[in-house]
Amino acid sequence: MTIAPAPRTAGVPARRTPADLIRAEAPVLAHNYHPLPVVIARAEGVWVEDIEGRRYLDMLAGYSALNFGHRHPALIEAAHRQLDQLTLTSRAFHHDRLADFAARLAELTGLDMVLPMNTGAEAVESGVKVARKWAYDVKGVPPGEATIVVAAGNFHGRTTTIISFSDDDTARTGFGPFTPGFRVVPYNDLPALEAAIDATTAAVLIEPIQGEAGVLIPDDGYLTGVRDLTRRSNCLLIADEIQSGLGRTGRTLAVDHESVVPDVLLLGKALGGGIVPVSAVVARRDVMSVLGPGQHGSTFGGNPLSAAVGSAVIDLLATGEFQSRAAELGKVLHSGLAALTDKGVTGFRTRGLWAGVDIDPSLGTGRAICERLLQEGVLVKDTHGSTIRLAPPLTITREELERALTALERALRAPSS
Known part of the structure; x- marks a missing residue:
């Protein structure tokens, strides 16, 4: 170089x-x-x-976030080209890059609909909201009673809601009171997970590989078992692939190693190509459709520059x-x-x-x-x-x-x- x-x-x-x-x-x-x-x-x-x-x-x-290296030529070119055209409209208006980005991201992941955001923590927060709304509107959980099961040792971000179900004392100490509605079980322990799921469970939120914990890889069959449990229990599987996704593990997604398709997928970091913060919640149509206008949003989420760079990232991944x-x-x-x-x-x-x-x-x-x-x-x-x-x-x-x-x-x- x-x-x-x-x-x-x-x-x-x-x-x-x-x-x-x-x-x-x-x-x-x-x-x-x-x-x-x-x-x-x-x-x-x-x-x-x-x-x-x-x-x-x-x-x-x-x-x-830099899966494709610093200043990858194709990504820099896409950003420069978009900078000369349009950078931000907010979601108050349509713009000419968003539909293509969303459609191609859905195709890449094998899911249906995209909620574009900016940071990884925003994607996690958004996924939690979508899962709770689905639990109330579709599953029929009584209002205010939805629970989400998570794994010990997790790292999903550092917002107040997310640290509410973290066991990282550094991230938690001094920041309470915390958000209720989460149950923590040991990672890589299917019996413990099954015991924690009940009629109030909206979703299981899990990292297919726990990155911050030291790149902890579960036993073969664990992710398949989680997928089977959530299907049988009528709750959603949310896979946080913000660090593990988009080529890092040798597949497009870490869940691909067990041919698992989650109901909700959280992406970020590499999706912005190391140029702009881009994240997304990608989900089944019947899950994402629970959101209506005004129930969630982001001024910068899905902006033209992000959509252009994200589309260029998908181009790089599409070749394999x-x-x-x-x-x-x-x-x-x-x-x-x-x-x-x-x-x-x-x-x-x-x-x-x-x-x-x-x-x-x-x-x-x-x-x-x-x-x-x-x-x-x-x-x-x-x-x-x-x-x-x-x-x-x-x-x-x-x-x-x-x-x-x-x-x-x-x-x-x-x-x-």
Whole structure:
């Protein structure tokens, strides 16, 4: 990859150092993140460059928002073309890009109707509303009594409603009172799920693979079992594929590994191509049809720019190239991590180009390993304890992936500070 050097202008003071910029954030930015100490200025493909020209291999890809890499030419072209035409109308009016985007997204997912939103958390909140409305209007649950069953260890966002059914103390503590109507059961436990479902159950909301929890992959047959349970119990299956969807796992959707079709599908992150925030609830027609005018909305949801970029993302997925790349390179990722199991890796889980890697705590926390990898020119992010996640853009080459794995091996050998 070649990134053109930043232009130098006579008379303009030199840029501040990364440390200067990081210090400048502290008094003016909310402290709701703890970023690694790198200040990124430019990017292309799987590579990013900091303000001093150092290059890093991006093995996080914006938590799957950058499945197609930074500034993918087809996506940038679609955005530029739309910027010259129309960017926003609000849903008060029709625009010429929305119907095609919705129809093609429905076709890609095998479902019928689309509710376009912006962020992943908005998609989850919207899915909860749709499920409750369906429970009252169609299933006949008494008003105010609808329940939704979720899995322990989940991550669906950080809005007040969503943290109401989270078991992440950091996200929950100090933010109550919480929204009622949710039941939490262990993940990957069909008997517990069956016991939690009753006549008030509107839906089961689940991540087919739990990303934030460390890329936890359920047993074979679990998703099929959840699908069977929800059908027999006359409740909806909502699959949150905001991180796992759109090519990441080697299939278009993670549920495709068990040929499961949910009633409601939540998408986001990669749907915006790393350019604009785009999310969507995609559902069966009889489910989505419970919504009427004024019952839900979003000023920016489904805007022309989002629809143009989202359509270009669907173009990339329609060829199957990225799903195949994730599946094939996922084997390389799996083999590379297996080779490290006696060198500091105590366990790992992979599905396509997505991995949760457990590090021997005696070698350092997940954060410490990420900081060592930063020095090796590789960007990753930790999750709970000594677990790190790997989720490179699906455009990564075998050589680049092997380079990252070699860097991880060196980071594991580095002495603890």
